[in-house]
Amino acid sequence: MQDKLEWAEGRYEEISEQMSQPETIADADRLARLMREHAQLEPVVTAWREWRSLRDRQAQAEEMLQDADMAEMAREELAALEPALRQKWHDLQVLLLPRDPNDDRSVIVEIRGGAGGEEAALFAYNLYRMYTMYAEKRGWKTEIVSLNETELGGFKEVSFTIDGDGAYSRLKFESGVHRVQRVPETETQGRIHTSTATVAVLPEVDEVELEIDPKDLKIDTFRSSGAGGQHINKTSSAIRVTHLPTGTVVECQDERSQYKNKDKALRVLRARLLDAKVAAQNAEIAANRKSQVGTGDRSERIRTYNYPQLRVTDHRIGLTIYRLFDVLNGDLDEIIDALIAADRAEKLKESMENG
Known part of the structure; x- marks a missing residue:
């Protein structure tokens, strides 16, 4: 040493x-x-x-x-x-622990409503609001890439960028299934429902770091549409980019300019391709990887937000705090700091075991 x-x-x-x-x-x-x-x-x-x-x-x-x-x-x-x-x-x-090379990067966050229908879409909106408020507290800039809303104001899915030094180091443990337990506004009997949303946090990649052959891309244009199929504009400014070798599809319709939408879509595509590459590499060595908090698997339930008890529980480290609305208003540092500390402790333990 x-x-x-x-x-x-x-x-x-x-x-x-x-x-x-x-x-x-x-x-x-x-x-x-x-x-x-x-x-x-x-x-x-x-x-x-x-x-x-x-x-x-x-x-x-x-x-x-x-x-x-x-x-x-x-x-x-x-x-x-x-x-x-x-x-x-x-x-x-x-x-001296090995440093994640992506820690300094900005991120692309993708949130999708899961089990629970309209209530899951409303929860996805709550998570989007939570992360954008957290970003604001840290002085980071956010920008929507694509958004699919419901008539009640929920998000079926949303992709957005968070630009700021160290964004990935703070948010990388947010990937996974988030669960909410609450009484939906549409519930007349007052029964508590459980709904889920999935979060993916992808480090953003520079164009020079992951070059994409234009021949591997299929680019389609279509009209932007909002909740209930209402047309946002009458021009075909929305962009759909398909990466033919992998079948990865990215849509962007937030901007009125085709060029801006294409640029955003390619940013997301590069991030997804890198994420898939890293996931494949990690799968090969998963049996030997102990130093991580959770697997980062999209299907892993990582956190529960319980409204009746005002409780937030992170299941990976057994952390429970009773400040639900503070957390949903972007006060995430207590949870994130605990996750980083637990990850470092695991890596330090593994480092000492391996000499």
Whole structure:
């Protein structure tokens, strides 16, 4: 582990020097790459230097034990330094865990109403509102890609982008089946119904990272339509893109411009293709993968929102909180922080088991 830390410090200093050179400053792409790597290494190097400083203080205190006049002070210093050194070393172990390469990316979120008919569509709208409010709290930008509404204001399905640094790192554990237990507005008997919606969180991919051959695409245009089949406009501005090798279909009808809809559809297509590629790779090594919170499988029930008890339960980590409406209003950090902590703990455990 010390070798990794020393390498990280050396690389950090090397990048710092390169970033100040005129040829680097003149190359915007290279400078941006170096700045990203520099920012990723900085917390590791800072913690490593802090640990070394604590270790130096410990060595000085141990020498002071030999001086009768200073021994008591030295023992107090050592008693305070020991837990600080343990904690800092643990922090370093966490910082050196393998990093998800997609963590810094923006995301495309897809929500679909599941079991429960109209009530499931209304719940899908609630989830969309929850994520957009969370994004707003973090200063991220959201934009709808495609939307299929119901007459009562629910969403049969919605795709939207969340643009912001680290969006994927915060939202990647949201993929799966979300369940709601409540009395629907249409229920005259006051009975509690259970409905579901599925959420998929896909890291957004740059065009240069996943190139798509135009010959593999079939692009159709059609008229945008809203709830109940009402035409939003009379021009064929909506776009349907079919990726012929995989059969993946993406529609976008949010914009009145064909070009804008095509651009959005291709963004979603690239994200879905990457997601499918990563899912296939993960399936091959699933038997050996312990360090994850849940499987990320679309069919996995991950969370329940219980209205009568004002309760939200995340089933993967056994977390229950009684602030339902706060959560639905975008106050997700307590849940997300707990999921990230649990994932890190599993990865740290696996790392230690594997030496």
